[in-house]
């Protein structure tokens with residue numbers, strides 16, 4: 539795991555987008571794992587800008603989203619698909635045939651979970667997975683106590699997650715109660731992942747995920763097991779980290795980061 543501290547949220551998102559853009563330039567048929575949520579909005583906005591300015595080509599990129607709410611149709615504005623359509627897919631040149639989402643309206647959600655895992659495997663696996671982190675430490679909708687080897691399945695949303703998304707849906711009672719999500723094990727199978735966290739509300743959980751023990755109560759802590767995981771935080775989300783100077787030293791000295799400094 540590597541931790542990169544950036545002065546503010548905009549620069550943290552820009553760095554994340556730069557890594558995605560570089561990955562797509564190097565491998566035009568990249569398989570991307572996507573995340574939704576407020577943290578990701580400036581990342582997609584930056585990618586859209588790069589597409590407009592430099593013609594970054596998404597026509598061969600395959601996209602798998604992490605999760606979807608159960609019971610929301612894909613054209614619902616607050617569904618994960620609706621979010622990505624608005625912020626990303628419609629603004630760049632994705633081929634719709636290359637976009638995969640778990641179907642939260644499927645009659646048989648267990649079969650849908652298996653289908654999704656099989657689609658990911660058939661694509662050759664995820665090259666780069668984008669992740670946010672919930673205030674309860676979730677990645678995807680892998681709420682506290684999710685098995686660290688779990689695969690795509692339905693999970694009940696934790697009260698904290700419902701609270702986190704209440705404003706978006708117009709009150710906690712309107713937030714769906716369940717999500718269909720890639721499992722922690724599915725995420726750990728990606729070749730590379732970037733977890734982006736911004737803002738003071740994420741500071742405590744970021745410190746627990748990065749510097750605390752690996753524990754099912756904080757599913758993001760499982761990323762410590764990932765062979766190539768980069769955690770990008772702004773100053774606010776990084777305030778509780780103990781080893782900030784070490785992370786800065788690595789970022790300044792690792793040749794890999796030369797082009798991104």
Ligand code: F6R
Pocket residue numbers: 572573574575576577578604605618669670671672673676677678679
């Ligand atoms: C979204 C997702 C969630 C969010 C997390 C952070 O697809 O899987 O894990 O990444 O809840 O959400 P925001 O960015 O809104 O704080």
